[in-house]
Amino acid sequence: GIAATTDDMQTSSQATAFYLKKHYPGKLLYVCGTQSLKEELMREGFQITEDIDKTEVIVMGFDTELTLKKLEDVSKMLCTRDLPYIATNP
Secondary structure (H helix, E strand, O other), rough: OOOOOOOOOOHHHHHHHHHHHHHHHOOOOEOOOOOOHHHHHHOOOOOOOOOOOOEEEEEEEEOOOOHHHHHHHHHHHHHOOOOOEEEOOO
């Protein structure tokens, strides 16, 4: 019975993009998440990379497309570099 439209809703991807814009504007992201999360972040102006040496911020989402490569990449970056790590669904 609550009157609401899609404009009244916000997804975790949108909230993450808002947070990233405020705290990490223009940073190159490595996204361990679904293609739809990547697309949402790109629509908001972020660039996505799979190059772990160029990554400036790691974004981790609920990933139904998870691969061993993504886990390996994120593990390497977290163990060897002091990168910000943002989780969309903590």
